[in-house]
Amino acid sequence: MSGLLVAEESGKRRWMYPLVRKGTYYKWRNLLSYVYLIFFFTGPFLRIDGQPLLMLNFVDRQFVLLGQVFWPQDIFLFMLASLVFLVCIVLFTIAFGRIFCGWICPQTIFMEMVFRKIEIWIEGDANKRKKLDAGPWTKEKIIKKTVKHQLFIVVSFLIANTFLAYIIGSQGLIRIITEPINKHWVGFFSIWVFTIVFYLVYSQVRELVCTLICPYGRLQSVLIDQHTLVVAYNDVRGEPRGKLERVPNLLNPKGDCVDCGLCVAVCPTGIDIRKGTQIDCINCTVCIDACDEVMDKIHKPRKLIGFFSENMIRRGEKPSFNTRMMAYTAVITVLLGVLSYFVLSRSDMDITVMRSAGMLYQQQPGGYISNIYNAEIINKTDKSRTIAIRADDPSIQIKYIQAPGTIASGGAVKAVFFILVPESKIHAAKTDIHLQLISGQRVIQTVNTAFIGPIND
Structure with a gap:
């Protein structure tokens, strides 16, 4: 179907050349697009606690969401969030078809609400x-096209x-703009590559992004069923279509569709909605x-074309929250709960402590028993931190072989140290030790580790 829509017989x-009709839905889409565009262009410059609202810095592997900094060590959170996002898309498509494409997708908003205007x-x-494009290259045409x-x-x-500010941050973009070009060749080149890509998409490729390139349209055809609400033509009410008659034919009554073709003329992807649900329909309304x-x-009821499911048209059923939608909702609720738990319990720094493999305990002067440990400490904040490790029991001593010292933002260090425990406190082959990660005077995190020692009767 797509190939027929994008090519002539030749x-x-x-x-x-879609017509514009500013009805109720268009006004709502217009308002939504203003909100979206304001958010898009101001997003990189809005900050929460000094951090961007959103930044996806793949170059430095630093990601910021709502002021929270995430590093590659948090990749499992991104995987979980991506899974939640995909399941939400599936559920949303099952319920409402491809409405995301017509109302929220950046491609549609920029194409129809910016470049088309x-x-x-x-x-x-x-x-x-259409007449201008078909006509000769006159002075007027050259000026308008230019x-x-x-x-x-x-x-x-x-x-x-x-777009680049969302990747490198607004401060990085400002440096590219204000500082000499020879200091930022890569950034300067990236801006123009993105400019050319966006220009070609919105001046040449256009609706082909929706009808041929984007895989979501194909995914839609797999997910929707007879319960899905989509933009559809009520053929039960509209057929047989025909021109409006002053004197109705009672023997062969016509439907409400007067076959004006306006629904086709306004469609940005050029489909005829009266032919049924099609993968090229972006539900733009x-x-x-x-x-x-x-x-x-013509004084007929509205919504000959509207949001309908197949069952609403054929059987007169109302939209229902069916079993499949309930199942997806349950899955989303569980995934969101798990994701929220990990995000809320996420600490600014992570420490992993392991006792050196193959090493036994050692007797130390002063009645102490020692084990040797390795630790890896990750700084997930945007500032460098000077940290130390101590036991929560003041009688237990830490003796560094390699101290952790200062950790750069997003960096990691390793530490090697002895834990010395008074022999009088050891009553089993394994004793749990609670270690605290300290930054300044604040306890960042507490971890447990096993201490091996002699059994004292």
Whole structure:
């Protein structure tokens, strides 16, 4: 189906010139897009406790979410969060189809609410744009095309800078902008690569991202069923379609669809919603607005096209929270609970302590028994820390062979040390020892380890 939609019979690319109808859904999408765009362009510059709201620095392997810094050592949290996200997508698609694509997806928001508006402002509505593209290269056409593509490049440049800020941080972006280019060749080159990519996507590729490139549309066809709410045409009410008649034919009554074709004319992917659910439909709801407008004019009930499930159209059933959706909801609840537990219990620093393998205890002067240990300490904060290790029992001593010292932000150090326990406190072959990781005067973390010693009667 997709191939038929993007190509003419001659094999040439079929360009889309969707009409704009500003109905109820369009106004809500418009409002949502403003919120999204404000958040997108300000996100890298918003900070919580000095940290960005969101940063995904793959270069330095530093990730920040809502002011919380995550390092590669927290990769299991990202894996768990990704799993939760995927399950949420599955459940959402089962319930509401591909509405994410039409309402929240950055590709749709930038294409329809930014670049398309620029195009309409300069070149006019769909019919004028189509006529302009088909016409010869006059002075007017050259000026309009030049201005449009210059603005496209400017907007793409702004998006590229913001996108890069989400990767390297707003401070890194400001350094690239304010400092000499020869200090930031990679960053400068990256900005222009992103600019070119965004420009090509929104000026040339366009809806092909949704209909051919994005795998989510294919995933949708596997997940939706007769209970899924999607943008659909009520053919039971609308068929047989035909032009509006002044005198109704009682022997062969027609449906409510007057076959105006407006639902096809407004579709950004060029589908005919009356042919049923299609993987190219992004559930953007523009066809609902267009059809509602026509129904109002001919004094028919709205929602000939609307959010329907197959069972709602065929059987008149109401949407239901079925067993499959309940199962996915239960899975999401469990995963969110586990993820929340790990995030909330996550400490600023991690320490792993292991007794040296193959080493027995040693007798030490002063009535002490010693074991040798290795420790690895990871600093998960954005600041360097000077740390030390001590036992919670003041009678137990720590003697360093290799002290941990200062750990850089996101860094890790190893320590080697003896634990010396008074022989009088050892009453079993293994004794639990509680070690504290100290930064300044604050106890960061407490860990347990086993101490091997002689059995004293």
